Amino acid sequence: VCALHNSAGQFFSSGHTNNWAVLVCTSRFWFNYRHVANTLSVYRSVKRLGIPDSHIVLMLADDMACNHRNPKPATVFSHKNMELNVYGDDVEVDYRGYEVTVENFLRVLTGRLPPSTPRSKRLLSDDRSNILIYLTGHGGNGFLKFQDSEEISNVELADAFEQMWQKRRYNELLFIIDTCQGASMYERFYSPNIMALASSQVGEDSLSHQPDLAIGVHLMDRYTFYMLEFLEDIHPASKTNMNDLFKVCPKSQCVSTPGHRTDLFLRDPGSVLITDFFGSVRKVELTMDAINLTDPINPVNGEEQKEVYSYADQLPVSEIIHQKPKQKDWHPPDGFILGLWTLILLVFFKTYGIKHLKHIF
């Protein structure tokens, strides 16, 4: 029993206990078919490696499978000659069509959703969640375009991640973006434990791949295409690490130069498994005996107690009601205005003569 009690400590020594994925496709219209196919391929890999639909927030800005122009309705292909249908029959889209907006995306990340939002539309992560965030669409230097009408900037995104960190909404975050000039989106991150990958550097375009003549559009983008091929070889027990993911799609295949950023990440990328983010690997220990968990469990690897974190108070009511209301704008003091008008009136009557006073009184 004692050994099991000790190994229970070992059980909780790894960083994360659950996995989440937020997959966003930000473009609509038929000629942006490839962005939906990108997102659905990542969705497919993530589901295959074990993350359930309840832990995936899938945001698709347009419905390509049922678009009137699709010659193969109810399918979204990622390989030409229609080899792979990533739409399948068990896709669960959480945010669809016009619901994919910058505001909704930021609300999902920060958790500030109205109480009526269903669970499937919430990112219910905690401080032991590893989150995979995948964005694709049209972007530029420092922004990502949502739905042809608005943009999210890299500063906003970095601030959203900082909010997540302060509210302890993630343990580690993997951010992947496949757009033109994607590396600009992760330049401004400043919260710890974030690793970022992008399909192209600033000043480069991410190119599309897989032109299909029967459907009449490009089916995938290069970076995600090669990433999908890489992920197809991963299975839940594989030990491939992040360094291999950084090597996906070199310049010869992608034409653009993929980039990555690991300086905010505490662990060494070589020790981070792909399945730490893409899969949902549960540690299961079978035991026939009962374990009595009475004392607080000390982590085995002997690191000192981590700093105790407390949640930052989001609405400090006590401070508000016990404080004088802060003046928002500065007005000149009242006496000054009175004196000013007196001066003006005096000057007026001096210039034009005191006889005008009788017109007023």
Place this chain on the structure above:
Amino acid sequence: MGLLSDPNRRRALISMLTRLNAPICVVCYFAGVAWFMGLAFEPFTLRTYMSENAMGSTMVEERFPAGERALATGREFAAHKKKVGGMPVDWLVKNMQDRGLEVFTQSFSRTLPFPDENKERYIVKGTNVYGILRAPRAPRTEALVLSAPCSPGDSNNQAVGLLLGLAQYFRNQIYWAKDIIFLVNEHDLIGMQAWLEGYHHTNTTGMSWSPLQGRGGSIQAALSLELSSDVITSLDLVLEGLNGQLPNLDLANLFYAFCQKIGVLCTIQGKLQRNDWDSVSGYSHTVQTMMLMVMKQASGRPWGDHGLFLRYHIEAATIKGVNSFRQYKTDATTIGRLLEGMYRKLNNLLERLHQSYFFYLMPSLSHFVSIGYYMPAFGLLAVILLLRALDLWVQLNTPPSTTEDGVADIDQQSSPGVLSVLTPLVISHLTGVALYALPIRFQETAVEHFPVSETEAVVLTAIAIYTAGLALPHNTHRLLSGEGTEQGWRVLKLVAVLYLAVLLGCTALINFSLGFILALTLVPLAAFVTPHVPKVLSAFILVILSPACTLLFSVFFFQELQEMPVSFQDGWLLYLSVISQGILDHSLYGSLVYPLIALLVYPCWLLFWNILFWK
């Protein structure tokens, strides 16, 4: 002090303006002409490119298989057409219904103001037949049109056959997001006008037509097909529409892109493209192509059935199949594939074509000149008018330098009343109104008194009124209260020059070619005419540069460009038919060239004629 408020500097500027006026005007004129000619020089043009993102590249798979069957259908159509002696409405309706379209007909009738001798028709009655292919999954909000005219005789049978073949093939596909309307119109432009008016619930030309029973959504694009032979050697694209309006350049780009993908020889203005732009013959070839487009655009008539769609903001073009003596022939299946590819790409459109240019000139199918590049040519000509106006203003405001009689001087210095300028203005415009309204109104009386047909009566009356206007100055001067003064003609010329500038400017904005051609002839005469130039020579030059003679020269020039030069007799007859066509176009389709020339340009020219004969 500021440049214009400092009197010394102002005087210096004004003196420079008056001294250098004539040389600057001459330089501007030749610069404008040179700029225009330079537009055809290839390094100054841009390559065409697809601007619309939704249409993208030609990445589509064309699989139309049934070219031969389409030709057989065309032969059947020809046989039925001959049997019925017009449009075989019942056969067409049954045929389209068998192919799975929703078929409707529309009957229309129109009495022309006078008989049309080119097409030999006067009272026109006809039926349009159209079938709608409903998009399988989409709401009926947008539509595309494919049309082929039903022409008398042996022409365009293959076009109708191909249209029906494509209808059957399109019916079997599920990827249509817009309704496709297959239209066979009778009496070409008149039938098309009736159909468009019925579709859009407007009645602008006074035609009577039965309302349309079936409708698609708003039409996004239209193609008109003219094919009269089983095999072709090249496909010609016709862009010029009513009043010189052009479809969006993306439609031409789409056509060119598919021509290159499928490997069909494609031309514009019937002229092949050449690669030797740096040689003289190559350059003159592109100049000829561009001048053909300019001439066609200036005429303001629709050069294909597509021309009437443009008024409703529907991008449309006509594709003509040409069979000439070349070795490599293209069969109907390939043409069908090209049309299929174009329609699949148009199907991908989400909004109307608007990303590319609406105002352009095409010296060849792969190069274009946009409005930003060709407008300075016109601007240089318009500047001449403004310089002249400034010069006249300065002359009007400076006191006369030499005076003999102080008293008479002061009398002369009072500016001539508005009335003296108003009289020539009103009389010129009344003449213009007469030129516009009288020929048609009095054709019966003319036919009674002279042994001519109605058409000839109309045209000759128009020419007669035009020439009668030349006699005006001698008559109107008797109506004026006093004698004309030196100031008087200056004021009139100032008004006339500004009027001409505004008129030409507005015309050039809407129809650049018409504005530019009118400017080429009218601006020099507006610039140099005064009462003091030699009368006989100036009168002769004025007549040569008048709109009617410009039209005559244009007719001969146009025939030269098309490599079909005509003799003087034939040219004159062609000129008369052009005038009659212009008047007919105005009453049938609402073309604005004839009213513009009769009501605005001709009175303006008459004002200058008045100035020349000012006493």
